Amino acid sequence: VSTDRAEVAAYLQAHKEENIARTREYLRQPTVSSNGRGIREGAELLTGYLRELGCQEVTLLETAGYPGVWAYLDSGAKHTLISYCMYDTKPAREDLWPVPPFAAALEDLPGLGRAVLAPGAKSRKAPYIQWLNALRAVLAVRGKLPVNIAFLAEGEENLGSPHYGDFIDQYRDRLKGAVGCLAPGACQGRDGNVEIHLGHKGLLYLKLTASGRSWGRGPQATSGHGMAQTLVDSPVWHLVAALNVLYNPDQDRVLVPGFYDQLRPPTAQESAEIHELATQFRDLPWQKVLPGIAGAKTSRDMLSHEEAFERYLYGPSFNINGIAAGYTGPGSPVFTLPNEAFAQFDIRLPRGYRTREVADLIRRHLDAEGFGDIELEVLAAHDPARTPVDSPFVRAWDALIREQVKQVEYWPYSGGGGPWSKFTSDFGIPVLFDAGLGHGGKAGGPGEFLVLESEGPIADSVACEAFYAEFLDRVADL
Amino acid sequence: VSTDRAEVAAYLQAHKEENIARTREYLRQPTVSSNGRGIREGAELLTGYLRELGCQEVTLLETAGYPGVWAYLDSGAKHTLISYCMYDTKPAREDLWPVPPFAAALEDLPGLGRAVLAPGAKSRKAPYIQWLNALRAVLAVRGKLPVNIAFLAEGEENLGSPHYGDFIDQYRDRLKGAVGCLAPGACQGRDGNVEIHLGHKGLLYLKLTASGRSWGRGPQATSGHGMAQTLVDSPVWHLVAALNVLYNPDQDRVLVPGFYDQLRPPTAQESAEIHELATQFRDLPWQKVLPGIAGAKTSRDMLSHEEAFERYLYGPSFNINGIAAGYTGPGSPVFTLPNEAFAQFDIRLPRGYRTREVADLIRRHLDAEGFGDIELEVLAAHDPARTPVDSPFVRAWDALIREQVKQVEYWPYSGGGGPWSKFTSDFGIPVLFDAGLGHGGKAGGPGEFLVLESEGPIADSVACEAFYAEFLDRVADL
Numbered sequence: 001v002s003t004d005r006a007e008v009a010a011y012l013q014a015h016k017e018e019n020i021a022r023t024r025e026y027l028r029q030p031t032v033s034s035n036g037r038g039i040r041e042g043a044e045l046l047t048g049y050l051r052e053l054g055c056q057e058v059t060l061l062e063t064a065g066y067p068g069v070w071a072y073l074d075s076g077a078k079h080t081l082i083s084y085c086m087y088d089t090k091p092a093r094e095d096l097w098p099v100p101p102f103a104a105a106l107e108d109l110p111g112l113g114r115a116v117l118a119p120g121a122k123s124r125k126a127p128y129i130q131w132l133n134a135l136r137a138v139l140a141v142r143g144k145l146p147v148n149i150a151f152l153a154e155g156e157e158n159l160g161s162p163h164y165g166d167f168i169d170q171y172r173d174r175l176k177g178a179v180g181c182l183a184p185g186a187c188q189g190r191d192g193n194v195e196i197h198l199g200h201k202g203l204l205y206l207k208l209t210a211s212g213r214s215w216g217r218g219p220q221a222t223s224g225h226g227m228a229q230t231l232v233d234s235p236v237w238h239l240v241a242a243l244n245v246l247y248n249p250d251q252d253r254v255l256v257p258g259f260y261d262q263l264r265p266p267t268a269q270e271s272a273e274i275h276e277l278a279t280q281f282r283d284l285p286w287q288k289v290l291p292g293i294a295g296a297k298t299s300r301d302m303l304s305h306e307e308a309f310e311r312y313l314y315g316p317s318f319n320i321n322g323i324a325a326g327y328t329g330p331g332s333p334v335f336t337l338p339n340e341a342f343a344q345f346d347i348r349l350p351r352g353y354r355t356r357e358v359a360d361l362i363r364r365h366l367d368a369e370g371f372g373d374i375e376l377e378v379l380a381a382h383d384p385a386r387t388p389v390d391s392p393f394v395r396a397w398d399a400l401i402r403e404q405v406k407q408v409e410y411w412p413y414s415g416g417g418g419p420w421s422k423f424t425s426d427f428g429i430p431v432l433f434d435a436g437l438g439h440g441g442k443a444g445g446p447g448e449f450l451v452l453e454s455e456g457p458i459a460d461s462v463a464c465e466a467f468y469a470e471f472l473d474r475v476a477d478l
Numbered sequence: 479v480s481t482d483r484a485e486v487a488a489y490l491q492a493h494k495e496e497n498i499a500r501t502r503e504y505l506r507q508p509t510v511s512s513n514g515r516g517i518r519e520g521a522e523l524l525t526g527y528l529r530e531l532g533c534q535e536v537t538l539l540e541t542a543g544y545p546g547v548w549a550y551l552d553s554g555a556k557h558t559l560i561s562y563c564m565y566d567t568k569p570a571r572e573d574l575w576p577v578p579p580f581a582a583a584l585e586d587l588p589g590l591g592r593a594v595l596a597p598g599a600k601s602r603k604a605p606y607i608q609w610l611n612a613l614r615a616v617l618a619v620r621g622k623l624p625v626n627i628a629f630l631a632e633g634e635e636n637l638g639s640p641h642y643g644d645f646i647d648q649y650r651d652r653l654k655g656a657v658g659c660l661a662p663g664a665c666q667g668r669d670g671n672v673e674i675h676l677g678h679k680g681l682l683y684l685k686l687t688a689s690g691r692s693w694g695r696g697p698q699a700t701s702g703h704g705m706a707q708t709l710v711d712s713p714v715w716h717l718v719a720a721l722n723v724l725y726n727p728d729q730d731r732v733l734v735p736g737f738y739d740q741l742r743p744p745t746a747q748e749s750a751e752i753h754e755l756a757t758q759f760r761d762l763p764w765q766k767v768l769p770g771i772a773g774a775k776t777s778r779d780m781l782s783h784e785e786a787f788e789r790y791l792y793g794p795s796f797n798i799n800g801i802a803a804g805y806t807g808p809g810s811p812v813f814t815l816p817n818e819a820f821a822q823f824d825i826r827l828p829r830g831y832r833t834r835e836v837a838d839l840i841r842r843h844l845d846a847e848g849f850g851d852i853e854l855e856v857l858a859a860h861d862p863a864r865t866p867v868d869s870p871f872v873r874a875w876d877a878l879i880r881e882q883v884k885q886v887e888y889w890p891y892s893g894g895g896g897p898w899s900k901f902t903s904d905f906g907i908p909v910l911f912d913a914g915l916g917h918g919g920k921a922g923g924p925g926e927f928l929v930l931e932s933e934g935p936i937a938d939s940v941a942c943e944a945f946y947a948e949f950l951d952r953v954a955d956l
Contacts, residue, residue, distance in 0.1 A: 225770025226824040227893030229797035237727035249715035292703025319707035322804035346704040415705030
């Protein structure tokens, strides 16, 4: 196998330009799930790659939204590895991009190296092609892979993955014995070190809509004139009143009965992990360590590292992601008594919570408080799940990556969440998410990039691909 | 004068096509205040018309927004009449228009007659040109007008008239002795009858903004990721909490201390007027009589006509005109912890209220309740005002219009309001608003029209112009 390994690396080196070209080809195809641009063409490009690879089954999974992709590469091996993939990206604000976003331009980024710039360069189209390049190299050198691979892709990750759970249910018999799930992604920092989240908090994404029609009060089919509010009820005020019974921001307290019943304090082991992380980052304010805080000031500033990390990892959130009604344009008033108002929530729930049960609690509470007319839509519900750091799958990965990088940090949970958690929560399959070499940045924003050549500690594209190839052997040996 | 009158009518008839062409020319010039399209060109077109008319003074009034226009036509007469004008329109959703909106197309409307279709056809560019056509005819026949005219125009009516009060202040010495103010407008219904509002409720248009920066909590310069809300405060929830201390929708009760101090019940005379209106409309549900209700259902459905009319005319409203924060697009979630949230209110206040005092009460209440950081902007503040039905100015108009139409209904107040109220509230000048013949509709929306030729009871363009011409003589005789 060690000869093979060198041969695979040599093959990847020899095909470097071709593999970069493939990566750029995939990036040039827009796949923007928020407006549908290029999505279907992107799904077809992906199924083409999977057919080329020799998958015996390749199926486009039609949904009410954008299609998923199922493919299976049977190597006659003992183990099956699941490969998660999202092929969609966020929309590109072309006016803010430094280069045309769908040119997949190659640029030298100071201090980093030569990188490809495009939506999906980091999250997560380019790493996925590196993963497929690795598989192609192994197949070319050895004729077959050491593991079977079940590919399950979606084009709706940026929409909250409304159908991925259905895909898993549809293929549960094919998936349930898998040795693990790998989601390719560039997880090196600028310094080459690796940070990985072994679990994800639950995500409950809800939309509440107050409308005159459901309420039987206020303007019905269309909005009225604002001046009529002296006689006509307002669905906007009705929604505001409903929000008020859900959460008390002064006390950071969710007012839904039973909401905290599923909350459990950290176990002794979890506390030890928190302490370890807190010690590791003791030289930085926690506001700079924890992602998503983005320079915020907070009334919880006095929290210690331990307290802040505990809340981040094991505490719930109850965030209004968006709210809208009536006239929201610039200065110019259009006087209106809106017939509809909505608010969207992303609620992050720690381990122990069942997201759909929380949606039910909220529904019951709204009903009990006189807001039975307010529509509650569950736009996404992904339960929390964690892969143990001492699972053989993680240990194999850990041993391999430590050959390449100096430092590996494990976080028990990420603040975010996604549908891949279901592999763990439903089948106990360990998941390694964003678990490849490489460094990228500006995910979802202008100038999103992935480094392809670097003189520093960041793995170049050939090293990234060789890592995935080698990992297959480690998995086969489990 | 009666010979003159026939001559003016003959002149208007002879110049009918030219006058319609002038009307269409003005309508073809976009003057959209919400996005600024054509506004300055429209103001210049208007000043050109006023110069042609022979005004000795014509001045563009520059503002931080769009310009106003002051013009004075000195006829050496005893009385000066103020002419209010808005030259802006709402934006046109071209995709919804039955004809190109800025072609000022002439179309036959079934049951109505030949009409011109364009933004401003009804509200209020076309009626204003009919008014200028009338003045030009009188000048052509007689060489001069029987009254002096002070023209004061704005291009920001659809923005809440932020600068019109300044214009009035700037010319207060020229305006204060005026005999009355006329705002040309087509006030006939389809049946040819006339309904006119002699007063306007006050309008207080406010914007409340909660931001991380002002608050010193939550995301500051940019939004954070929603998952951080477990540690970071949300300006959206902060705004919702502030809304909650302003108004109780269950009880339809404004919670601002002192808010109801300025509220007075109807006087005996006002009650008598209410009763008279209620009797007049007793065959229709009040929901169909009062404007702006637009098919709404209301918890106040059980109110009698008298009660509903009383609330509409003499009760305050506290309407959320718009609210927005975070991600408000379709389905696709962009997970965000917004750094800013705002709500806009149009608050309609009956006679007796001082709008700016109410803004001060709200500011003080927010401060007292711990929302001192929330920014309060007064986007418009027009005090309520009413012109008495028995003022000589109204009596003169009444006598003239009853020569032309069967039925005239006077409403003491409209639910709406505008900056022309200041003529009355500051100087006691009677105002006749939308006080011309003619019929139009779909104001501000697709297919906005004004009827120019009709075989039914609606005045045609020549009759509309002749009415304004004749009204000048009636005013001169006061």
